[in-house]
Amino acid sequence: MKFKVLSYLWLLGLIKAGSSVDVSVSPGSSTVLNCSFALPALVDNSLLNITWSSGGSIIASKNHTQAGFFLNSTAFPSFPLTVFNATPHQQGVYECRVSYNDTDYATEVTLTILAPPVVSIISPEAVLKRKSVVECWARSFSPPQIMFTWTRGGNKIQEPQKLQVNRTEDGLYDAVSFLTFIPQISNQNISFGCEVxxxxxxxxxxxxxxxxxxxxxxVTLSVVPSSSHSSSVTLSCDISGFYPNNISVLWIHNGKKLSELPLSIQNEDGTYRRHQYHTLTREERSRGGEVQCVALQPSGQEPANGTIDLSTVDLRVQNPGLNKSAKASVAMMIISLTLVFLLCFGFSWKRRDEKLKSLNISAIVLPPRVVVGKKGRVTISVEGRLAERVQTTWFLNDIPIKDTSHKEKKYGAFRSASYTSRNSSVSVLSEKNPLLPSSASGYYKLHTQMPLRSSSNSSKQLFSSVTFIPSLAVHKGSVFKCQVSYKGKDKIVAERVSEKFTILAPPEVSEIQFSEPNEEGGVVTMTAHASHFHPDIITFRWFCEGGELSPVSIPQALAAPRPDAEGFFSAMSQCRLPKAELERGETRVWVTIHHTALKQPITRQTRADRSGTRCGLLLL
Structure with missing residues (x-):
């Protein structure tokens, strides 16, 4: 008996506690946690008691295992615990404990959920020379360590920040970073960025x-002189130096709102000005009090206003008897007023003509996704009273675009640029500019929608667009430009340039290819190739029935996406399994390829005669 006790003590002395291990996994994926004990072959497995616990509660043992876990207590000596469909709530420290003859030995495994953040920016309306705060949010990420960097025009303006994050109910994390700046007029076309x-x-x-x-x-408010205190009075409200031109104007008399139709004129510096009149009736003037002209902007900022007190206004004109000298002066004044009237009439006629010719031209609208080989469309709208006299000229970079579809066919409300109705005075493509040669590669179809009457006054709205088939060699880094002018006129009324757009090309994925097994362990290398994709970011993920497999580390020159002569990329990924598993046909392996040009990942897989065989222990 004494000899048996000494033997047990000797065997227990051979059990060594393992070190802490970190395991990372994506949400919804499965993984395997292993004990790290060094046990000799002479230990009696039936005398060992294995338990896995987390947060003080037992997850799995020889007698019971919680749902979502699987303990292989016969896999000596790693005793692996499989975690199925891992969730953020399952991440943390797991303890593997071995009891032998009332003596415990433990090792720890840290399970981390890898979830990339969803980044968004909340940008308020910025007011010139007033402090503005921009919020950059990162949501639903794990682990909680994250860094934010702010940029202006591509240059770093704020060093990387390590922020305290908040844990959400679903077990993931949220964080926010703030950028405070005082907008200047030079910031109007500068791009700010938040890098996470x-x-x-x-x-x-x-x-x-x-x-x-x-x-x-x-806002400046003044009174137009009148001849009698009892007659109506006209007030002049001058509003200047504002931007953009979406201001609304209110007239308020003793707190009561008056109605008035606004009209704005654009200044040379890009801001707008508005000179507006309002005539008070005899009864309104007799009530006295204050009159306000209030300018409101959609940004919700404090309105600007001008105020005048009617009690201080006395514009009555005395009319005593006139002598000959006074009558001559009056005659000269009448002549002067007549000349002024004629000048004002000519000026108002000119302003009316300018008003008729004023156009409201939108920015160029790009398609949300531009995919190689699939049609995309860019559009611009023109609104104004003379919209039917407008012509548009489209460019790719600085090269005029010619309709290369060679089809005179109507498309619903749109018509090909090569077809022009005899009753239409709209020219979609200016013939005064050089066109693309007929041998130029690519597909371009120009459209125009006949002017439609707008909901406001007698304005009309015209739409012009270009349908094209994207090509990586032609359109990568390119911009569309549209020039708007009146038919028969050389002067360009406005020019709009689109933003640069990213060309997408989905990958072409090969079937899983197998290598010859190596001589040492009979291991087969499986390879998946992806080619002809753009941009260069692509992800391979390998799986089997037991969970996710780890890909083989291959040289960077082969693993990293490589561009070909046309600018498309190709890449490869490899994974290994024992030949015996594949020959029996019991192990089904598949690989998923993720790319931004794909709405759903592409899957390639091997076949297995019987489903349900798990390869969670075959991670290489």
Missing amino acids: QHSALVKPVLEEFTPHITVLPK
């Missing part, structure tokens, strides 16, 4: 925005 770095991202995510700056108006 996280361990679950292949590369940092950059979210950009361009501030839309509001310039508050200056």
